[in-house]
Amino acid sequence: MxxxxxxxxxxxxxxxxxxxxxxxxxxxxxxxxxxxxxxxxxxxxxxxxxxxxxxxxxxxxxxxxxxxxxxxxxxxxxxxxxxxxxxxxxxxxxxxxxxxxxxxxxxxxxxxxxxxxxxxxxxxxxxxxxxxxxxxxxxxxxxxxxxxxxxxxxxxxxxxxxxxxxxxxxxxxxxxxxxxxxxxxxxxxxxxxxxxxxxxxxxxxxxxxxxxxxxxxxxxxxxxxxxxxxxxxxxxxxxxxxxxxxxxxxxxxxxxxxxxxxxxxxxxxxxxxxxxxxxKDATPSPSxxxxxxxxxxxxxxxxxxxxxxxxxxxxxxxxxxxxxxxxxxxxxxxxxxxxxxxxxxxxxxxxxxxxxxxxxxxxxxxxxxxDQLGRPLLAGKENRTHFPGRQLGAEVTDRWFAETGKPLKYVIGDTWYAGNAAFYSDDRPSALFVHGGYRFNPWVTPEDLRKSGAVLVWDAEHEGAEIPPNFAEQFPGAAIRTEVPIQGPASVHKVGIAILFPS
Structure with a gap:
């Protein structure tokens, strides 16, 4: 070498x-x-x-x-x-x-x-x-x-x-x-x-x-x-x-x-x-x-x-x-x-x-x-870098287009699920992180959200199949469409998807 x-x-x-x-x-x-x-x-x-x-x-x-x-x-x-x-x-x-x-x-x-x-x-x-x-x-x-x-x-x-x-x-x-x-x-x-x-x-x-x-x-x-x-x-x-x-x-x-x-x-x-x-016997160093x-x-x-x-x-x-x-x-x-x-x-x-x-x-x-190769194969566990983000982005985009026939402009959810869906979607929509509302996401306005609509995504395995209460409170009117399983290298991730239709 x-x-x-x-x-x-x-x-x-x-x-x-x-x-x-x-x-x-x-x-x-x-x-x-x-x-x-x-x-x-x-x-x-x-x-x-x-x-x-x-x-x-x-x-x-x-x-x-x-x-x-x-x-x-x-x-x-x-x-x-x-x-x-x-x-x-x-x-x-x-x-x-x-x-x-x-x-x-x-x-x-x-x-x-x-x-x-x-x-x-x-x-x-x-x-x-x-x-x-x-x-x-x-x-x-x-x-x-x-x-x-x-x-x-x-x-x-x-x-x-x-x-x-x-x-x-x-x-x-x-x-x-x-x-x-x-x-x-x-x-x-x-x-x-x-x-x-x-x-x-x-x-x-x-x-x-x-x-x-x-x-x-x-x-x-x-x-x-x-x-x-x-x-x-x-x-x-x-x-x-x-x-x-x-x-x-x-x-x-x-x-x-x-x-x-x-x-x-x-x-x-x-x-x-x-x-x-x-x-001890060495000559002292100069000042x-x-x-x-x-x-x-x-x-x-x-x-x-x-x-x-x-x-x-x-x-x-x-x-x-x-x-x-x-x-x-x-x-x-x-x-x-x-x-x-x-x-x-x-x-x-x-x-x-x-x-x-x-x-x-x-x-x-x-x-x-x-860690990257052995964790899913030997321990049956995954890092975030094993997550099937491309599959999530494709699922979200396809289901939105099937319902509306329009490009996807906004994805709403937590940092991980909404961020993955937004980045890996072919439409590259904006992500609105639900924990901060409009204050932390000033690139989104209520008026534009009503006009353009959005997809809501969440971890259905831990939060349940129904729209989480904090999602429903901030974005009323969203309609549940499905619970999507996406396959990772060691586990199946269940993702809830709901659509907030454009007005």
Whole structure:
């Protein structure tokens, strides 16, 4: 295989100053592997992608849970390849690859190329950068913006070029368009600039204010939408992490911290292979320069600040963080470890590290493939990505056309059933998610719904064959047509269908 052969001789390449080529090969292997796997194995869109497609189809400035950049990107990526999702899987891995490159670029500025390379490669051992990434969502999309911001801000602070300040502001603003948790990078780094004497001196110059102005102008349209919408996306964050009693909060916090440590285990094992104990008889290292002290302080703030800020905010509000919310905040942890242990990179150690890195790359991929192939066959269970969404979309569209003879414009239901029917239908109707009514679905009006009609879909196996009460209350007059069985790889899904005829 190309990968083992190349990495087995990477120590020799490093001796020839080829760290950049090693990085390019590692990133390429990661991107190809994690693009091909979901493209070949996933038969249906995941829940997050289904939700993004329903939103992105409407081209709003914001949605009930998120800023709009992720739904927009997801919609664009599915227009030209039809209903194939390989472009979404590729985009997710480009996001991860961008993180690796941005960390490498910062590492080259503050340490040797070898340590910068190790800092990037260690990230392959973090759970958040491999197994869950095929579910292209707002978390994955925010990752490259956080990483790029960390690199560009260092360039701006040290080189003080106006272009770097402007780029930093643009990336900060776009990161907020991807996910609000981009603020977990912005606020700690703003505190760093205020607290560190060398960085604070820049406040007397135009650069930082160019950054702030660019970020605010970039984010302004969505800020206006937030106010106009009645802060519905901010309300979602509060609903998603509700305030709890102190005892329950402590339990959930310990669970959160434990999950993060578990996500780091492969990375920590890789790092231990390069660990060196201090030699008491060794010649003391020379005193670090001011620039070295600044770089170390900057990296510590960048690697630890986002998570520390999030935990502090969580403690102040008594709202426990959710495990996956930490994923986009850990881009620079590997680089911090590499610059802290300062590994002795001998030929033998590098070869051992290279073989271990291959295992860390391939093992999650094997587990991912086993889960997708083995779960329905061996366990008789299904993931959402096994759901027969194409069959549901065809059934809904055919039954609507048989009743009305018109193209289908609206599908009403929960996120999963309505989202699947809307995306996989040949008519590509708009989805109206019943949990939010017209407030969460402003692209639909009562008048247009009465005029155009709609199909209601629900999980008949769990909610019964009759129209669910919350459906009937919001959309009276719908007529039950049938309960449709659709065959998945391990089970039959019963879907209720009702038609709200056009007036």
């Amino acid at each position: 190309i990968l083992p052969g190349a990495l087995q001789t990477w120590s020799d390449t490093l001796q020839r100053q080829g760290a950049g080529r090693i990085l390019a090969l590692a990133v390429l292997c990661h991107v190809i592997l994690w693009t091909l796997l979901p493209s070949l194995l996933l038969k249906n869109a995941s829940l997050d992608i289904i939700e993004a497609l329903a939103w992105g189809h409407e081209w709003q400035l914001g949605y009930e849970k998120d800023p709009p950049l992720w739904p927009w990107v997801t919609e664009v990526l599915t227009v030209w390849p039809g209903k194939n999702l390989w472009a979404c899987y590729l985009a997710a891995q480009i996001c991860i690859g961008t993180v690796f490159v941005a960390v490498w670029q910062l590492g080259r500025r503050i340490t040797s190329k070898r340590e910068a390379l190790i800092g990037v490669l260690l990230l392959e051992g973090v759970y958040y950068f491999n197994f869950p990434t095929p579910e292209f969502n707002d978390i994955v999309l925010q990752m490259p913006f956080g990483a790029l911001f960390g690199w560009l801000l260092h360039r701006a602070l040290t080189d003080n070029r106006l272009g770097d300040w402007c780029l930093s502001g643009l990336v900060a603003g776009l990161g907020l368009w991807a996910r609000y948790s981009m603020g977990a990078y912005l606020i700690p780094m703003a505190i760093f600039v205020l607290a560190h004497p060398q960085a604070r001196r820049r406040l007397a110059e135009p650069g930082p204010w160019v950054l702030v102005s660019t970020a605010l102008l970039t984010f302004l349209p969505h800020m206006v939408w937030i106010v106009d919408s009645g802060f519905i996306s901010i309300e979602y964050v509060a609903r998603r992490a509700p305030e709890v009693a102190k005892s329950a909060y402590l339990i959930k916090l310990v669970s959160f911290i434990g999950a993060q440590l578990a996500a780091f285990i492969p990375m920590l094992l890789l790092a231990l292979m390069l660990w060196r104990w201090r030699d 670090p320069s001011d620039s070295h002290k600044f770089n170390q302080a900057y990296l510590a703030a960048l690697a630890l600040g986002p998570l520390a800020f999030s935990l502090t905010l969580s403690a102040m509000t008594q709202r426990p963080p959710r495990v996956m919310w930490a994923a986009p905040l850990l881009c620079f942890v590997g680089l911090l470890i590499a610059t802290s242990i300062r590994p002795v990179l001998t030929t033998d150690r590098l070869r051992t590290f290279g073989r271990a890195w291959i295992v860390v790359l391939l093992l999650p991929a094997m587990l991912f493939a086993l």
